[in-house]
Amino acid sequence: MSDSLKHRVQQLGFELPAPSQPIANYVNHVRSQNLLLISGQIPLLQGQPTLQGRLGESLTVEQGTQAAELAALALLAQLSVALDDDLSRLQRISQLGVFIAASADFQSHGIVANGASNLLVNALGEKGRHARTAVGVASLPAGVAVEVDAIFELKP
Numbered sequence: 001m002s003d004s005l006k007h008r009v010q011q012l013g014f015e016l017p018a019p020s021q022p023i024a025n026y027v028n029h030v031r032s033q034n035l036l037l038i039s040g041q042i043p044l045l046q047g048q049p050t051l052q053g054r055l056g057e058s059l060t061v062e063q064g065t066q067a068a069e070l071a072a073l074a075l076l077a078q079l080s081v082a083l084d085d086d087l088s089r090l091q092r093i094s095q096l097g098v099f100i101a102a103s104a105d106f107q108s109h110g111i112v113a114n115g116a117s118n119l120l121v122n123a124l125g126e127k128g129r130h131a132r133t134a135v136g137v138a139s140l141p142a143g144v145a146v147e148v149d150a151i152f153e154l155k156p
Helices: 005-011 061-082 109-128
Strands: 029-032 035-041 090-101 131-137 146-154
Touching: 005 061, 005 109, 029 061, 035 061, 035 090, 061 090, 061 109, 061 146, 090 109, 109 131, 109 146
Parallel strands: 090 131
Antiparallel strands: 029 035, 035 146, 090 146
């Protein structure tokens, strides 16, 4: 497999989006020893928030899964920048957090979160297997349906 994240994503039929810039007082990523923490990423199309709404109300599970996939692509774009597109520096994803804007009675959080998890495993192979939290929330930035963040372990 190639050590270029951009190349791996292209092999899956996707393009990494341009990495988004912080919209408030935070940075896109922080490295602490062998950990890389990437701030929350939302689904974007052509640099604009997409798939806005709440699961169980205005959006279907399929749309939520697509939102999670797009947010994971944005996460990979940030990872590519942080690693200078060199996956040989990555040990693994340690933790993935998936936040889902959902109605109080929505119960398919895990299915929606699989949109992100599946993309990450497909792009990174075994390095992409991760622990995960998927939670429902009342709202997310820009009204999007999903936001993801992650902690990566880097090689020493």
